Amino acid sequence: MGQFKTSYAKDMVIFPIRQDRIGVYLLLGFALVLLPLMMAFHVPPFRTDYFLLAILLPFLILSLAAIGVNILVGYCGQISLGSGAFMAIGAYMAYKFGTGISEIGLPPLPIVFAILLGGLSAAFFGVLFGLPSLRIKGLYLAVATLAAQFFFDWVFLRVKWFTNYAPSGSVSAPELKFFGYLVATPVEKYMVALIFVIVFALIAKNLVRGNIGRQWMAIRDMDIAAELMGIRPLVAKLSAFAVSSFIIGVAGALWAFLRLGTWEPLAFDINRSLELLFMVIIGGLGSILGSFLGAAFILIVPIFLTVLPAELGIPITTGTVSHLQNVIFGGMICCILIKEPLGFARLWQIGKEKLRMWPFPY
Amino acid sequence: MSVKAFKLALAAVGGLALSSPVVMAQGQNEQFIPLLSYRTGAYAVNGIPWANGVSDYFNLLNERDGGINGVKIAFEECETGYATDKGVECYERLKGKGATGAAFFNPLSTGITFALTEKTLADKIPIITMGYGRADSKNGAVFAWNFPFLGTYWSAADIAMQHVAKEMGGEDKLKGKKIALVFHDSPYGKEPIPTLQVLAKKYGFTLMELPVTHPGVEQKSTWLQIRQNRPDYVLLWGWGVMNGTSVKEAAAVAYPRDKVIGVWWSGAEPDVLPAGDQAIGYKALTLGQSGAGEFAVHAALKQHVYAKNKGIAKDDFAQVLYNRGMINAMLGVEGIRKAMTRYGNKPLTGEQIRWGLENLDLPAERIKELGFEGMLTPVKITCNDHEGARSARVQQWDGKQWKMISDMYTARQEYTEPLVKEISSKYAEEKKITARDCSKPE
Numbered sequence: 001m002g003q004f005k006t007s008y009a010k011d012m013v014i015f016p017i018r019q020d021r022i023g024v025y026l027l028l029g030f031a032l033v034l035l036p037l038m039m040a041f042h043v044p045p046f047r048t049d050y051f052l053l054a055i056l057l058p059f060l061i062l063s064l065a066a067i068g069v070n071i072l073v074g075y076c077g078q079i080s081l082g083s084g085a086f087m088a089i090g091a092y093m094a095y096k097f098g099t100g101i102s103e104i105g106l107p108p109l110p111i112v113f114a115i116l117l118g119g120l121s122a123a124f125f126g127v128l129f130g131l132p133s134l135r136i137k138g139l140y141l142a143v144a145t146l147a148a149q150f151f152f153d154w155v156f157l158r159v160k161w162f163t164n165y166a167p168s169g170s171v172s173a174p175e176l177k178f179f180g181y182l183v184a185t186p187v188e189k190y191m192v193a194l195i196f197v198i199v200f201a202l203i204a205k206n207l208v209r210g211n212i213g214r215q216w217m218a219i220r221d222m223d224i225a226a227e228l229m230g231i232r233p234l235v236a237k238l239s240a241f242a243v244s245s246f247i248i249g250v251a252g253a254l255w256a257f258l259r260l261g262t263w264e265p266l267a268f269d270i271n272r273s274l275e276l277l278f279m280v281i282i283g284g285l286g287s288i289l290g291s292f293l294g295a296a297f298i299l300i301v302p303i304f305l306t307v308l309p310a311e312l313g314i315p316i317t318t319g320t321v322s323h324l325q326n327v328i329f330g331g332m333i334c335c336i337l338i339k340e341p342l343g344f345a346r347l348w349q350i351g352k353e354k355l356r357m358w359p360f361p362y
Numbered sequence: 363m364s365v366k367a368f369k370l371a372l373a374a375v376g377g378l379a380l381s382s383p384v385v386m387a388q389g390q391n392e393q394f395i396p397l398l399s400y401r402t403g404a405y406a407v408n409g410i411p412w413a414n415g416v417s418d419y420f421n422l423l424n425e426r427d428g429g430i431n432g433v434k435i436a437f438e439e440c441e442t443g444y445a446t447d448k449g450v451e452c453y454e455r456l457k458g459k460g461a462t463g464a465a466f467f468n469p470l471s472t473g474i475t476f477a478l479t480e481k482t483l484a485d486k487i488p489i490i491t492m493g494y495g496r497a498d499s500k501n502g503a504v505f506a507w508n509f510p511f512l513g514t515y516w517s518a519a520d521i522a523m524q525h526v527a528k529e530m531g532g533e534d535k536l537k538g539k540k541i542a543l544v545f546h547d548s549p550y551g552k553e554p555i556p557t558l559q560v561l562a563k564k565y566g567f568t569l570m571e572l573p574v575t576h577p578g579v580e581q582k583s584t585w586l587q588i589r590q591n592r593p594d595y596v597l598l599w600g601w602g603v604m605n606g607t608s609v610k611e612a613a614a615v616a617y618p619r620d621k622v623i624g625v626w627w628s629g630a631e632p633d634v635l636p637a638g639d640q641a642i643g644y645k646a647l648t649l650g651q652s653g654a655g656e657f658a659v660h661a662a663l664k665q666h667v668y669a670k671n672k673g674i675a676k677d678d679f680a681q682v683l684y685n686r687g688m689i690n691a692m693l694g695v696e697g698i699r700k701a702m703t704r705y706g707n708k709p710l711t712g713e714q715i716r717w718g719l720e721n722l723d724l725p726a727e728r729i730k731e732l733g734f735e736g737m738l739t740p741v742k743i744t745c746n747d748h749e750g751a752r753s754a755r756v757q758q759w760d761g762k763q764w765k766m767i768s769d770m771y772t773a774r775q776e777y778t779e780p781l782v783k784e785i786s787s788k789y790a791e792e793k794k795i796t797a798r799d800c801s802k803p804e
Contacts, residue, residue, distance in 0.1 A: 048457075048458040049454070049458075050454045050455055050458065053454045054450075054454035054455060153575075157547050157573070157575070158573070167552060167553070167556045168472075168476065168549035168552050168553055169547075169548070169552045170473070170476045170549040172476075172480070172792065172793070174792075175794065259447070259450070260446065260447065260450065260477055261477060261480045261481065262476045262477045262479065263446065263477065264473055264476070264548060264549055266445075266446065266473065266548060266576055267446055269576075306441065307455070310438070317401060317439075317674070318399065318401055318439045318440065318441040319401025319402055319406070319410070321441065322401065322402045322441045322443065
């Protein structure tokens, strides 16, 4: 019974349980190979591209953003309400780099670099708005990051340089050429998002397992004790802000380029920040898996609740459905948080532990 | 798992299976028309009457005529809340429904229109943006799939300024005057600015641009600026709760309401009623010939839809936006009818309907036949001109109803056309679209 490790290296792999490992490989295989094939042959539910474009693509991108938020909020314990703003910085700066900045003679950059530079810009401003975290914490810090949200909402609405002086203030993604390959169809967009998510989830998972992640968690659990143990709060906190904003910025660029195509600052308003925060709280603070679960819950349940009455043939107006959806969804969030305050990730963990003790769980 | 939980889970799984697009039992002889609307949120006051008008008109056709030339209309509403990402989700959900896919989309949101413009191009579905949307999409050579029927924001801006000039006593009187534009800070509100700038240069007035942040309930600082600068006229480009707030704030700073002129999206009953007597004297454009009121088509609605208890409008029946929703539905349906003359009386694809919309020609007699006489001027769409008509009147609120106070104005294309050319060709270049040659018949 049980799996025994014979070396430290084996004990330190990302997925120490064999079943977990196999599960992840299967999931990756499904997402990378089987799903595009199903799409190509229109196997249900891929008869139309709805499932791919309206569910999977936003799910992947929001999961990525939630991973970013989770690093800051879940791993480092710094509450942030500015995630929407960092997504917006990623989106608009990626747009600027992708269309070229004529003022400094910069030609349009390849799209991958534009997206990564968008992320870097977000990281820069993340560090800047993370500075107050060295003095204040908790709810006070949340209010300080809220400033970022409103400031950048304002900047992208009013500073015309960011929108290349478009008369409507609405900007449109440049041609999506990845290494010379034009991405246009739903499957291609999905694959691009998937690759970004896999790469960044892997990086994030390894960061939080390593030295820097342990520093973040030490700061989260008790910052004074962490400092006494030789962890420098400045480095730990600001690195969390930088990494988190970088990932959120990349997600913002993907959201703008792949999902919306044409967007305005309203796409990244305070509601987006709150939504991301709810994702990590419901999914599970301090868990990469939780980010995915939370994103799935927040994104899919409302759509499901909206579609359900019509599909069951219940004759109520869309307005009533929309109100009902808010009520039911709100109730579900309350129930889940009362039953399991640590989120879905904790449920998964408990289930896994019970299975390992099976058939005698306690 | 308890029995109850198991049942719940089963119901959920069942629901999921139903909601997947596989199960779409739809009649084969039905034309599917999606309806993106908003009945909740900050813009619901305007979204509800419009959506009611659209769906009542579809119901009328189904009840009275059995659809369009015998093809029943199947329509489904999707709540966008005026939010772009929800609008995109609705679009993806509804675009493939029905026997032939969605006939056309009309999102009633400039932001959603911007986001859908590229998607409809790829999916070959027309997008009707009557009185809103991208102003440069008037140029059908570049924007083959966009139809900003009856007037773009650039036309609206020019018409509003024509009326201002007339009230002042001539275009030469505009020189040195101050005109403020209070606008919803979104693509919608920003659209008229290029035209107003052209006119400001031409006539020598100064343009004050005063943005109001979504949703528009906080306007104190905006109207403080108006109190300080005392512009001669205020043009209002608002939507939803912003409109009513603007009218109230104008009263609060004692700015004369009869010097405030709203665009045709700021001139409905929900925009003035909350302000009560403070709204008396406020002016707004109409889209086309008329605003509120009952016409021949309303009698038909009462007879065929409301008598059977199938209508959904309440107080909003025959209000400004309700009527506009009907006109919007009628133009789309006539586009389908036109396409049927070429492709036959059966459910058509978006691509076929696009042809119908582009060749839509509604002379006065046909409008009368449809029961819309007095509601809109003749419309003729061509490849070069996806707008079709660009006339409006000015109405004034007297505390109880909107009163027409002007004749028809027609937007002067000599001011808007260069902008259409410039900005649409810039778009074509950015998106690598080759403009169609409109001299060649399709």
